Amino acid sequence: MDERTLISTYFAGRSTGRSDVVLGIGDDAAVLRFEPDWDLVVATDTIAEGTHFPAGIPARAVGHRALAVNLSDLAAMAAEPLWCSLALSLPAADPMWLEEFAAGFFALADRFGTALIGGDTVRGPLSATVTVQGRVRPGAAVPRTGARAGDGIWVTGNPGDAVAGRYLLDAAAGVPESVRATLLQRFLYPEPRVREGRALAALATAMLDVSDGLHDDIGKLMTASGSGAELDAGLLPLSAELRAAVAERAIECALTGGDDYELCFTAPAQATARLQEVAAAWTVPVTRIGTVVREPGIRWQHAGRVLTVPGSTFRHF
């Protein structure tokens, strides 16, 4: 299959229609109408087999993930996704695999009204690089730098579920099937918190998405903000499924597991009532787990005792 056939069969014309796509896939570049009074927001993330996801997961999950991790970056800026491009490295052009990959990619793209406007394919080990373009009102993007002492530290969803799902890909011994199914879903099909992120534009002072593990990612947020954090592991929103699957390792999963793609953000105490009002409409929980302090460093306690989190930064090189 040549590259043009591959693109026209599986990718061109499959995307959601957007009237702001002046010229889409098939020319040297895409041309897009960008409305005035918005800023452009751009994120690029690669997922590679063996590094960001294990070999052998469903092609549909790979297609979903390639876009989800990028939409999650836009969510963390409180941005609205508009368009995306896909550079796909494939060991072979397997029609069934491509069909499923595209199904996963476009199902998510369509749910968030994101049009595929271009890309490239190359033969090589399986990986996908997606670039997403979105928009925010000028000044409304939530950076990592805005956390201030006294702000609450919040997280959406149930951190730890994804990494437990990853474990259960291979080893399911003794875990009820319904628990396994839920956790696998959390790992294979992470839900980018786009609507939640946008709703937080006027409330959050700093925000990122949790990809490397909650502890490390809170560390990044505090370092960028020149602050520290005091957190209570007893407040972590551990899911019943996570507890059922990993028992006493649930807190460790939540703090160091990664792959959650939940939002972690800070908000001033006086925004709490408004935050809870906004979050009442969400299908995902949001939980306060700690407080920003002046002194640098991330300090966890649990049931009144200091909790030490082992170093866990993910290293590619």
Next chain:
Amino acid sequence: MDERTLISTYFAGRSTGRSDVVLGIGDDAAVLRFEPDWDLVVATDTIAEGTHFPAGIPARAVGHRALAVNLSDLAAMAAEPLWCSLALSLPAADPMWLEEFAAGFFALADRFGTALIGGDTVRGPLSATVTVQGRVRPGAAVPRTGARAGDGIWVTGNPGDAVAGRYLLDAAAGVPESVRATLLQRFLYPEPRVREGRALAALATAMLDVSDGLHDDIGKLMTASGSGAELDAGLLPLSAELRAAVAERAIECALTGGDDYELCFTAPAQATARLQEVAAAWTVPVTRIGTVVREPGIRWQHAGRVLTVPGSTFRHF
């Protein structure tokens, strides 16, 4: 070296300053001020070692090429480049290699005022995916679809030089050193025709950049425009260096070689005088090599005889 160290050492803060970068490298996404009354133009291209360039070429040339092929896509839309992101797959984090790669990338980025605003790194076989964002005035982008019977077919520069340079990477026997140096430069450091492309916005009816070989690429232009072409190989702007290096294979190199990154475009006969006026300021030649006709197909003649071009579409799969 962890990913953050790699990015902060070689890529963050190295880019040209642009006042429209509200938030650059280091957050979840970049935030960019986009001026009203422009359309956004986006291109994504991957270059992979062994497919798009041979193993062992200088790291500086790889860095240059990763961005150049994308700027060339913007040039082919008559767009002005603004920002870019880089997803880099590396077998290892070799500091000397990275320093040279970055030098090649940023030398080109700075010349065209293009800011690096984000990216990703992953361990794997050497490849680079760049996404560039640029802008055009609404309606000013030159698509592939606008060629009309009677239009002239034009090409910038000296097609064939790049592929001859690629040959000479390995085999230089009997070729004068100055010839070899010129052709190697053409292959290793293709010059994206950004200024030329922008100047053609009001003159060209259809345009693309020549990456797969002039014959194939004219075929794409004519197919997209629902037209055909009659061309004279005797009009090809073959460089003295190309003739010196490959003698009687010069035409074959120019038609099927690829990697030229020159612009091929069509323009109405009445635009010729204005085109020559505009092109007088260029440092690169522009040459009329044929005419658009109604009948589909690409027909070459040379010295009054039909010239047959062997099938040559590049296949990755």
